[in-house]
Amino acid sequence: MVLNFDERDNVLLVSLNGELDHHTSEVFKEKFDENVKGKKYNEVILDLKNLSFMDSSGIGALIGRYKLLKSQGVGLSVANLSPQVRKVFSISGLLKVIKDKGELK
Numbered sequence: 107m108v109l110n111f112d113e114r115d116n117v118l119l120v121s122l123n124g125e126l127d128h129h130t131s132e133v134f135k136e137k138f139d140e141n142v143k144g145k146k147y148n149e150v151i152l153d154l155k156n157l158s159f160m161d162s163s164g165i166g167a168l169i170g171r172y173k174l175l176k177s178q179g180v181g182l183s184v185a186n187l188s189p190q191v192r193k194v195f196s197i198s199g200l201l202k203v204i205k206d207k208g209e210l211k
Contacts, residue, residue, distance in 0.1 A: 126164030
């Protein structure tokens with residue numbers, strides 16, 4: 107998993123590349139938390155265009171980041187969901203709590 111963090115106008119864009127599963131979810135959580143700690147963003151957007159796979163560990167990691175941000179008054183959104191990842195989001199109910207921004211340019 108490769109993560110890229112890009113801050114623009116008080117919004118953090120986090121691009122995920124690879125798989126978010128039991129092998130990579132701990133690294134994702136650590137790097138994510140490190141990049142939001144002590145900062146006040148209006149919103150964090152996860153760009154999932156290059157996320158090829160996500161399992162229940164990935165779902166848990168996203169729910170944990172959602173709760174962390176919510177406790178700080180920060181919104182979490184996703185963008186560029188592939189059909190496969192969208193299905194995981196839909197079945198798991200993630201789309202009920204995490205906003206889908208659709209396609210980002």
